[in-house]
Amino acid sequence: MKLRFESSVEEFRQEFLAWLADNRPTAEEMAADPAVSSAHCPEWAKRWTKRLFDAGWLVPGWPPERGGRNAGAHETLVYLEEMSRSGVPRTTNPQGLGIVVPSLLDYGTPDQIERYAMPLLHGEITACLGMSEPDAGSDLANLKTRAVRDGDTFVLNGQKVWTSGANYADFCFLFCRTDPDVPKHKGISIILLPMDTPGVTVRPLNEIVHPQHPDLNEVFLTDVVVPAANLVGKLNDGWAMANGSLAHERGMVWLMSVIDMEMGMQQMLELAPSILEALPEQERAVAADDVVRCYIESHAVRCLGYRGFARLVKGGSAPEQALMKLFASASRQRLARVAAEMRGPDALESKPQRSRRVGTLEDYFGIFGSTISAGSSEIQRNIIAEKVLGLPRG
Numbered sequence: 001m002k003l004r005f006e007s008s009v010e011e012f013r014q015e016f017l018a019w020l021a022d023n024r025p026t027a028e029e030m031a032a033d034p035a036v037s038s039a040h041c042p043e044w045a046k047r048w049t050k051r052l053f054d055a056g057w058l059v060p061g062w063p064p065e066r067g068g069r070n071a072g073a074h075e076t077l078v079y080l081e082e083m084s085r086s087g088v089p090r091t092t093n094p095q096g097l098g099i100v101v102p103s104l105l106d107y108g109t110p111d112q113i114e115r116y117a118m119p120l121l122h123g124e125i126t127a128c129l130g131m132s133e134p135d136a137g138s139d140l141a142n143l144k145t146r147a148v149r150d151g152d153t154f155v156l157n158g159q160k161v162w163t164s165g166a167n168y169a170d171f172c173f174l175f176c177r178t179d180p181d182v183p184k185h186k187g188i189s190i191i192l193l194p195m196d197t198p199g200v201t202v203r204p205l206n207e208i209v210h211p212q213h214p215d216l217n218e219v220f221l222t223d224v225v226v227p228a229a230n231l232v233g234k235l236n237d238g239w240a241m242a243n244g245s246l247a248h249e250r251g252m253v254w255l256m257s258v259i260d261m262e263m264g265m266q267q268m269l270e271l272a273p274s275i276l277e278a279l280p281e282q283e284r285a286v287a288a289d290d291v292v293r294c295y296i297e298s299h300a301v302r303c304l305g306y307r308g309f310a311r312l313v314k315g316g317s318a319p320e321q322a323l324m325k326l327f328a329s330a331s332r333q334r335l336a337r338v339a340a341e342m343r344g345p346d347a348l349e350s351k352p353q354r355s356r357r358v359g360t361l362e363d364y365f366g367i368f369g370s371t372i373s374a375g376s377s378e379i380q381r382n383i384i385a386e387k388v389l390g391l392p393r394g
């Protein structure tokens with residue numbers, strides 16, 4: 001079976017590729033000032049974001065005034081494929097562009113869109129996502145960070161953890177408790193928190209992957225005062241909005257999984273022949289078997305992704321998202337292990353760039369978080385059990 005896109009979609013792909021060839025940042029530019037955290041936007045990345053926005057290639061599915069060209073779903077898919085294959089990051093602030101901005105466009109006031117969403121789309125500022133807390137990860141509704149109304153302001157106290165890019169972000173899309181006296185899902189709100197507000201302390205966490213460039217942070221809030229106008233959507237309506245925000249995240253993770261796996265496999269196929277050639281015969285057979293397994297899994301991820309995508313385009317729900325997240329993240333971890341083992345000591349090279357290459361220790365350690373972030377594998381299994389298989393809640 002050979003899957004093909006319609007010719008108009010292929011024309012769209014060619015149009016983007018031609019533009020990309022003329023406008024992409026150079027490898028030298030990116031290497032000289034690498035993006036070292038998920039909300040770090042070096043000068044070249046600012047220029048690149050603005051260029052994408054002006055040309056309607058930042059979010060092709062959106063209207064031109066928001067950085068797009070009203071492209072359809074298939075066009076957006078091939079755009080994302082080609083962008084990932086190019087090796088140029090579409091954004092150096094994935095949470096900002098992929099979750100915070102779409103959520104603000106859905107629920108924010110015109111002023112919030114003007115002050116936060118549009119500057120982010122122009123590459124002028126970046127955002128982080130403040131959901132998780134020490135006792136609220138999988139069970140997000142358990143969050144305890146308090147926001148208390150005081151006249152025209154909210155006063156914030158509490159702690160977030162695992163906040164990607166908080167050490168570089170200009171503002172945080174902060175989930176907090178605004179009513180502690182109602183069932184826990186009902187008293188949550190979202191507030192925009194400028195990170196330079198007095199009382200905000202960001203403490204980067206030690207990371208095995210980039211000890212010199214941490215990305216994950218603890219964020220402590222002590223009597224932090226923000227204008228009441230920074231409330232996103234309705235008071236105490238944060239849970240419904242969280243599901244909207246997470247849907248953006250899940251959609252993004254799902255598409256990126258297909259592409260990440262395919263690119264990883266491509267890199268593996270570049271590495272494998274010469275390494276296999278040099279191995280003793282018996283070891284070669286075992287290693288070749290591992291490579292073939294990864295290859296089969298990369299195709300399975302792609303087919304699963306296309307099937308889920310086809311359902312979403314037709315307006316159906318996509319239980320494949322949970323299957324996809326579970327299978328793709330585990331497969332990608334296996335690929336990282338096989339590639340690192342094949343390269344042996346050469347895998348110890350280390351680079352600060354966040355774009356990883358398989359067969360490096362950076363990739364091997366970096367990919368571990370993928371079975372935890374955006375919903376752990378255990379949570380995906382719960383979703384599959386309950387929503388796909390219809391089993392009773394455990």
Ligand SMILES: Cc1cc2nc3c(=O)[nH]c(=O)nc-3n(C[C@H](O)[C@H](O)[C@H](O)COP(=O)(O)OP(=O)(O)OC[C@H]3O[C@@H](n4cnc5c(N)ncnc54)[C@H](O)[C@@H]3O)c2cc1C
Binds near residue numbers: 216
């Ligand atoms: C790389 C990375 C980036 C992240 N970035 C951000 C970010 O930018 N912003 C943010 O807010 N958060 C972020 N997170 C946090 C992430 O959302 C949480 O780690 C995740 O939701 C899991 O929560 P937890 O770590 O508190 O683990 P817990 O929820 O405490 O889970 C611990 C273990 O118990 C299992 N478990 C929990 N509940 C159940 C259940 N009901 N059934 C079965 N098993 C269960 C889990 O699967 C896990 O194995 C990031 C995490 C990682 C790894």
